[in-house]
Amino acid sequence: xxxxxxxxxxxxxxxxxxxxxxxxxxxxxxxxxxxxxxxxxxxxxxxxxxxxxxxxxxxxxxxxxxxxxxxxxxxxxxxxxxxxxxxxxxxxxxxxxxxxxxxxxxxxxxxxxxxxxxxxxxxxxxxxxxxxxxxxxxxxxxxxxxxxxxxxxxxxxxxxxxxxxxxxxxxxxxxxxxxxxxxxxxxxxxxxxxxxxxxxxxxxxxxxxxxxxxxxxxxxxxxxxxxxxxxxxxxxxxxxxxxxxxxxxxxxxxxxxxxxxxxxxxxxxxxxxxxxxxxxxxx
Numbered sequence: 571x572x573x574x575x576x577x578x579x580x581x582x583x584x585x586x587x588x589x590x591x592x593x594x595x596x597x598x599x600x601x602x603x604x605x606x607x608x609x610x611x612x613x614x615x616x617x618x619x620x621x622x623x624x625x626x627x628x629x630x631x632x633x634x635x636x637x638x639x640x641x642x643x644x645x646x647x648x649x650x651x652x653x654x655x656x657x658x659x660x661x662x663x664x665x666x667x668x669x670x671x672x673x674x675x676x677x678x679x680x681x682x683x684x685x686x687x688x689x690x691x692x693x694x695x696x697x698x699x700x701x702x703x704x705x706x707x708x709x710x711x712x713x714x715x716x717x718x719x720x721x722x723x724x725x726x727x728x729x730x731x732x733x734x735x736x737x738x739x740x741x742x743x744x745x746x747x748x749x750x751x752x753x754x755x756x757x758x759x760x761x762x763x764x765x766x767x768x769x770x771x772x773x774x775x776x777x778x779x780x781x782x783x784x785x786x787x788x789x790x791x792x793x794x795x796x797x798x799x800x801x802x803x804x805x806x807x808x809x810x811x812x813x814x815x816x817x818x819x820x821x822x823x824x825x826x827x828x829x830x831x832x833x834x835x836x837x838x839x840x841x842x843x844x845x846x847x848x849x850x851x852x853x
Contacts, residue, residue, distance in 0.1 A: 598647030609829040625826035631785040640664040672742030687722040732763035776800040796837040
């Protein structure tokens with residue numbers, strides 16, 4: 571699997587309630603020519619937690635994911651990912667950080683010429699030094715985790731839209747990344763199919779312990795992920811229950827408006843807001 575990153579840099583962000591953030595943005599700003607996208611954005615993501623980014627189209631939600639990946643550089647501010655300052659990092663050093671991230675794109679972005687197994691195990695088979703037997707075992711494990719164990723030999727063209735998204739999640743988690751980045755993972759899916767994808771996101775957070783950033787414009791999906799908890803029973807079956815208040819507090823919403831953060835808090839706090847802009851968005 572992926573090698574461990576070096577220990578935290580001397581200029582690491584401060585601890586939050588005694589914990590080391592896995593992602594920290596400190597007054598990050600970005601503009602494309604005259605168009606301001608983000609202004610003084612600051613937030614932290616703690617281990618095993620999730621942030622759900624909401625906002626109107628063009629508010630900068632997906633831009634934040636690209637900044638985390640180092641695909642964009644901020645005009646101002648500082649970014650840390652897994653304890654390392656990435657906004658000033660070389661492309662070679664960024665590759666080391668990206669090895670600990672998993673990305674799920676809007677349309678799944680599967681390789682059409684590879685089978686489901688080939689897609690899921692791509693990073694292990696093609697980019698790493700994992701022994702073949704170990705890689706095969708991990709692919710079997712994650713395919714079973716997302717409920718697609720019997721479909722390993724199928725081609726992406728033979729899958730439904732929901733199955734393709736679940737394969738994308740399996741592929742992203744195969745190398746056991748510490749952070750999962752979800753960019754509109756349910757776009758184009760019907761509500762029932764979207765729920766199956768939402769359930770996988772909840773499972774990865776609760777059963778694999780991965781931290782996550784979820785970008786979505788679907789309020790239904792956002793609240794499902796924030797208010798549900800995945801629990802594995804004694805029979806090894808996974809059940810989804812209403813999250814306890816403590817568990818629900820581990821997933822926070824971040825509402826972007828005109829390049830800034832208009833709200834940051836739990837699902838319950840967002841529901842109870844009296845802010846006119848937020849009320850209009852929720853309606």
